[in-house]
Amino acid sequence: MVKWTEEERRIIRGVWEKVDIDEIGEELWARALIVYPWIDRYFGSFGDIFTTTAILKNPKLAALGKVVLSALDTAVKNMDNFKALYAPLSRQHYEKIKVDPDNFRLLAECITITIACKLRAELNPQVQATWQKFLSAVVEAMNSQYK
Amino acid sequence: MTMSLSAKDKATVKAFWAKISSSGEAIGADALSRMLVVYPQTKTYFSHWKDMSPGSAPVKKHGATVMGGVAEAVAKIDDLTSGLLSLSELHAFTLRVDPANFKILSHNILVVLAIMFPTDFTPEVHVAMDKFLAAVARALSEKYR
Numbered sequence: 001m002v003k004w005t006e007e008e009r010r011i012i013r014g015v016w017e018k019v020d021i022d023e024i025g026e027e028l029w030a031r032a033l034i035v036y037p038w039i040d041r042y043f044g045s046f047g048d049i050f051t052t053t054a055i056l057k058n059p060k061l062a063a064l065g066k067v068v069l070s071a072l073d074t075a076v077k078n079m080d081n082f083k084a085l086y087a088p089l090s091r092q093h094y095e096k097i098k099v100d101p102d103n104f105r106l107l108a109e110c111i112t113i114t115i116a117c118k119l120r121a122e123l124n125p126q127v128q129a130t131w132q133k134f135l136s137a138v139v140e141a142m143n144s145q146y147k
Numbered sequence: 148m149t150m151s152l153s154a155k156d157k158a159t160v161k162a163f164w165a166k167i168s169s170s171g172e173a174i175g176a177d178a179l180s181r182m183l184v185v186y187p188q189t190k191t192y193f194s195h196w197k198d199m200s201p202g203s204a205p206v207k208k209h210g211a212t213v214m215g216g217v218a219e220a221v222a223k224i225d226d227l228t229s230g231l232l233s234l235s236e237l238h239a240f241t242l243r244v245d246p247a248n249f250k251i252l253s254h255n256i257l258v259v260l261a262i263m264f265p266t267d268f269t270p271e272v273h274v275a276m277d278k279f280l281a282a283v284a285r286a287l288s289e290k291y292r
Binding site: 030031034035052056109112113114116117118119120121123124125126128129132 | 180181184185201256257258261262263265268270271273274277
């Protein structure tokens with residue numbers, strides 16, 4: 001498991017405090033599907049996700065955004081052992097949903113960019129570096145059961 | 148994966164660029180600063196600089212140079228391969244930057260665009276710019292091997 005300094009913990013909490021899970025959750029998958037449209041392969045049961053307009057108002061995508069950010073909240077609150085907590089999630093994504101793990105990296109980039117729109121200059125290079133370290137650890141945790 | 152720019156992509160890029168080009172130097176400086184801090188392996192290309200810290204003189208100067216290249220790419224968006232030929236030769240034979248780094252810098256440019264232009268950087272503009280920067284990276288990689 002990754003090691004965190006006090007400063008890094010403070011930075012991660014500071015970023016996360018400013019994330020409104022409902023607000024960011026709604027935008028997250030819309031951005032991901034518009035920017036990386038091939039990920040719609042995983043969304044067969046989500047109804048209409050085939051135009052920008054439909055994507056932006058799809059309630060299932062908005063709901064899933066909140067699910068993902070709630071999982072991220074778990075990681076923020078358990079920074080020293082979320083790899084273990086994420087094992088079932090990783091297994092689920094591998095065995096049941098069968099998600100190519102490169103998508104975890106793509107979604108992480110969308111999360112950063114969505115947060116950048118919100119936090120703006122507060123996401124300075126040092127904060128971005130710490131946030132990137134955190135998301136990389138989350139991505140690694142999501143990869144852990146792919147074997 | 149080769150994904151070409153549609154007419155809509157090109158129009159979106161040109162319209163967005165028109166809005167942001169006067170901030171080109173600032174965008175370049177910030178993107179480069181972030182890249183060096185967030186992806187420290189990229190510092191290996193700049194050991195000849197006295198100062199690699201965010202906002203330092205060499206970083207600002209080089210950020211402006213890079214965005215000058217992006218501006219050139221926007222102007223030559225209809226044929227990036229021939230338009231960026233000499234830049235490709237520079238990167239392939241002189242600089243020899245591993246092409247994986249183009250993706251890293253592109254990501255940081257997008258982060259800066261999101262920060263500086265949050266309302267204009269809609270998902271549609273985001274995808275057009277991401278595709279454009281990927282196309283520029285491909286054109287720069289042309290001469291590598």
